[in-house]
Amino acid sequence: MKRINSPSLTLALALALIPANVMADETTTTTPASTAAATTPASTAAATTPASTAAATTPASTAAATTALTSTIDHAAFDALLRAHVKGPRVDYAGFAKNAAFAKYIDAIGTFNPATLTSRADRLAFYINAYNALTISGVLKHLPGLKSVEAVYPDFGFFKRADFKVGGKAMSLNNLEHDIIRPEFKDPRVHAALNCASVSCPPLLAEAYVPTKVEAQLEKQMKAFVLDSARNQVDATKGVKLSMIFDWFSKDFKANGGVVTFMSKYLSTEQAATLSSSMTAGKVTYLPYDWNLNKL
Structure with missing residues (x-):
């Protein structure tokens, strides 16, 4: 048999005689960077906190929507429009339709973040203005033929x-x-501030609600509503006929002393007595609600 003198072959034979477990230990100890990457592949790392999971937790659309929200809103433009286009109990809707500032205000309501408002007065003023402005906006979508908001949709x-x-x-x-x-807010005075674009609704205030005087504005609106003979009639001779608002939202008023106690703050002593006795005797009736559009 011919003798093997090749060094490389001799080395190969020597390595073959080393136990497998020793080889494994050596391999583990001297693991190169490339092997480490293979042990924890990029795909596995991505799977631990995948982009798709992160996106699902805080989706891009949600993040974008949050980012798009603003932290300030100016009611000045709406205030100017109300002063110009509200005439007593009637509203000049065409005036709002022709004004680009109104469209911008509606957009502002959509992009403003109400969570940035921390005081009750700030939040109350914002939401009342938003309701009234969006009601006007809704009416404008159906003009010029709209006769009543009741008829817009079933x-x-x-x-x-x-x-x-x-x-x-x-x-x-x-x-x-x-x-x-x-x-x-649990404040029944809001029922005199929210305008539903109808004849029997409490008239729209000809100015925007602002935090510094929202309490005075609500008080003014409710007093005017209670004493408006077209909407509430308290007469010792003719009887008591109230707006349906006092019936529909009786729970709101009950939480504030009841309809009699609440209304009496704005009535004369004689009227308050008439209201109380009529309510006790079950002789209070409610006026039919006129849903015709309150347009000028």
């Missing part, structure tokens, strides 16, 4: 459809009134 859909945007969220007028304004 079953008062004008108030139920989420056709508006507030703080980046789709909302209906009912969402604003019944899910935010009423439960958060």
